[in-house]
Amino acid sequence: MPPPIPVVFEGGSAGLWRVERISPVRGESLPSTERLAVFEGVREVSERKSAWVLRGVAGHPRYVEKREKEALAAVQPPLGRAEATRAALIPIRKSAAWWELAQDERRAIFEEQSRHTGEGIKYLPAVARRLYQSRELGEPFDFLTWFEYAPRHAEAFEDLVGFLRTTPEWEFVEREVDIRLSR
Amino acid sequence: MPPPIPVVFEGGSAGLWRVERISPVRGESLPSTERLAVFEGVREVSERKSAWVLRGVAGHPRYVEKREKEALAAVQPPLGRAEATRAALIPIRKSAAWWELAQDERRAIFEEQSRHTGEGIKYLPAVARRLYQSRELGEPFDFLTWFEYAPRHAEAFEDLVGFLRTTPEWEFVEREVDIRLSR
Numbered sequence: 001m002p003p004p005i006p007v008v009f010e011g012g013s014a015g016l017w018r019v020e021r022i023s024p025v026r027g028e029s030l031p032s033t034e035r036l037a038v039f040e041g042v043r044e045v046s047e048r049k050s051a052w053v054l055r056g057v058a059g060h061p062r063y064v065e066k067r068e069k070e071a072l073a074a075v076q077p078p079l080g081r082a083e084a085t086r087a088a089l090i091p092i093r094k095s096a097a098w099w100e101l102a103q104d105e106r107r108a109i110f111e112e113q114s115r116h117t118g119e120g121i122k123y124l125p126a127v128a129r130r131l132y133q134s135r136e137l138g139e140p141f142d143f144l145t146w147f148e149y150a151p152r153h154a155e156a157f158e159d160l161v162g163f164l165r166t167t168p169e170w171e172f173v174e175r176e177v178d179i180r181l182s183r
Numbered sequence: 184m185p186p187p188i189p190v191v192f193e194g195g196s197a198g199l200w201r202v203e204r205i206s207p208v209r210g211e212s213l214p215s216t217e218r219l220a221v222f223e224g225v226r227e228v229s230e231r232k233s234a235w236v237l238r239g240v241a242g243h244p245r246y247v248e249k250r251e252k253e254a255l256a257a258v259q260p261p262l263g264r265a266e267a268t269r270a271a272l273i274p275i276r277k278s279a280a281w282w283e284l285a286q287d288e289r290r291a292i293f294e295e296q297s298r299h300t301g302e303g304i305k306y307l308p309a310v311a312r313r314l315y316q317s318r319e320l321g322e323p324f325d326f327l328t329w330f331e332y333a334p335r336h337a338e339a340f341e342d343l344v345g346f347l348r349t350t351p352e353w354e355f356v357e358r359e360v361d362i363r364l365s366r
Contacts, residue, residue: 006321043321057319059319064286065285066284066285069285096185099186099242100243102248102251103245103246133319135242
């Protein structure tokens with residue numbers, strides 16, 4: 001499927017992924033569920049049996065420059081690797097102050113100050129990642145980030161999310177929920 | 184209403200704006216209609232009586248830098264001025280090649296090569312403008328740009344759209360429809 005690729009994450013009693021825990025990092029959490037189902041390529045599902053539904057669209061990167069894009073492409077693994085039996089879904093909403101910044105200001109915070117890509121790339125190919133945009137869809141979050149990794153890389157993944165939460169970029173995060181999964 | 188602000192443009196037999204002409208600039212056109220209705224703040228309307236419906240979301244600018252943002256803010260007029268009885272709705276889709284470019288490559292084409300903001304600002308405050316993003320919504324166009332101006336600025340507006348269509352940025356436009364309106 002060519003981008004943009006829509007996705008629906010459905011928290012409920014069905015789905016490939018078992019929900020290990022749902023932790024509120026900042027702001028309001030999401031209701032606990034047993035399972036998470038991921039529907040790529042669709043924009044809507046019936047919500048009748050689900051505790052919550054989050055929608056997003058994977059498209060083009062907003063801050064990554066040409067040399068970074070090429071460096072990422074050289075090492076980033078695909079989703080769905082057999083060994084990647086752990087996953088995380090981390091929905092994030094940024095503040096109005098973030099969205100009022102100009103492109104060069106957001107880029108400077110994202111990379112020159114926070115090293116989002118420069119540090120993040122060190123965790124590839126251990127961690128596979130896909131970013132879905134939600135802001136334009138009228139969703140409660142601006143982004144949904146999906147990560148997949150093998151159990152032996154669980155510690156590296158904790159380092160990655162721990163690092164990101166210490167950055168200047170994260171000062172603009174006003175809601176974040178950390179959903180951990182296994183299959 | 185705080186951004187992002189959704190909008191629905193409905194081409195049909197009702198609405199404030201009379202459709203003067205619908206011209207295909209590149210690619211497939213849209214069906215002729217008598218009127219255009221603009222619904223800001225909503226995401227869906229009944230399509231039963233309309234020839235076509237286009238949806239978008241006005242949010243943060245993707246390429247404008249701080250100094251440009253401030254320069255625009257100093258001169259850009261609001262929508263809805265009494266004298267602005269002419270309008271244009273110009274839906275555009277860009278090619279896959281555009282969306283595969285990194286942020287710095289798109290910015291360089293948009294501004295350093297095409298002077299999109301640097302030339303466009305010369306037509307303010309005569310022309311009021313609002314950009315709606317559609318790509319993430321699964322729409323047939325990537326952007327819907329809305330312009331309003333007084334009849335005495337009609338020639339200036341033609342200069343603006345004529346200029347933009349000669350730029351390197353426009354080489355990535357694969358579909359464009361030019362809808363002219365009056366009230």
